[in-house]
Structures are given as C-alpha cells and as structure tokens.
Amino acid sequence: MSTFDNRERAEENRFAHDQEVAFKARVKRARLLAAWAGPQIGRTDIAAYGDELVDADMQEPGDEDIIAKLFADFKAAGVELSRHTVEVQLQRLGEQAKAEVRA
Template sequence: MSQFEENDRSLEAQLANDEETLFRILARRNRLLGEWAAGLMGLSDVEGEAYSKDLVRADFEGGGGKDVTLKLLGDLTAAGVEIDEDRIREATREKLVEARRQLIG
C-alpha cells in the first residue's frame, strides 16, 4: 500500500469518527434540551424522559436544529411557558457545550 493510500484511509477513518462523535454530541444536546424543556413544562420524570427521546427523534427525522427550535417553541408555548426563540437558542448553545463536555471530557 502506498503512503498516499494509507493517508487516504486514515483520513476516511478520522472523518467517520468525527461524524459519529458529532452525531452523539447532537443527540446528547437534544436530550439535555428535552430535560430542560420538560422541567419548564412541569412534566414528570417519566414524561420528561419520553419528551427528551421525542426531541432527539424529531431532530434526526427533520431538518436539524431549526426543527428542534420550532418544536420546543411550539411545545413550550402550548404548555403556557413564556419563551421566545432567542431563549431557546441560548439554551441550545448551553446544552451543546454541556454535551461536548460530557462526551469528550
């Protein structure tokens, strides 16, 4: 195997690892966001866990971060929580940092 082929395979492996890490970080961020929102809505632990899983699923079935923001905004508003997109975006950034710390160390 040439040095070029070896470098190419190494780069492919690193990219695959980076994609998996990003997937795990985003899933953890969404779970943390779900827990945060569940707390604001006054959901029980069981309901909060289910809501967090739904939020993770919604992100990966939908179009990503914007869909998560809109779902949170709709759900929180429907539950009578006074919130806006800016506060949700702020929480999303905070939970992303927390998720990275939890997974990467």
C-alpha cells in the same frame, strides 16, 4: 499499500469518528434540552421527552426542527419564551454535550 492509501484511510477513519462524535453530541444535547424544558412545561417523563426531542432534531439538518418542537411544546403548555432563550440554551447545552461526549 502506499503512503497515499494509508493517508486516505486515516482521513476516512477520522471523518467517520468526527461524524459519530457529532451525532452523539446532538443526541446528548436533545436529552439535556429535555431536562431543561421538561419541568417548565409540566413534563415529568424526561427520558421520553428526550426521545421526542431527538426524533424532532433528526427530521431536518440544522436546528430549526428542534426549535419548532420546543416552541410548540412551550406554547401548548401556555409558557412564553423567546427565540433568544432557546438559542442560548441550544448553544450552552450543545457545548456541554460536546464536552461530555469527548470526556
């Protein structure tokens, strides 16, 4: 096997690993969001709500799907919140999730 083949295989392995870590961090972020949002909207089944948020987050690339789910849930519970609040939580909990997954 040539050096080029070895480098190519190493790059493919690194890419696959990075994708796996990113996926695990997204799932962890959704579960952290459930722990943050659940009590505010009256959800006591945080694990089940986390699963709902994971499912919502996997609908489309990006964060719009999970943001829409959170807004719908807050609205249904009669709780007002701003998009800025949601985006700040997404960012903060996303960073926390990445750190926890890497640890």
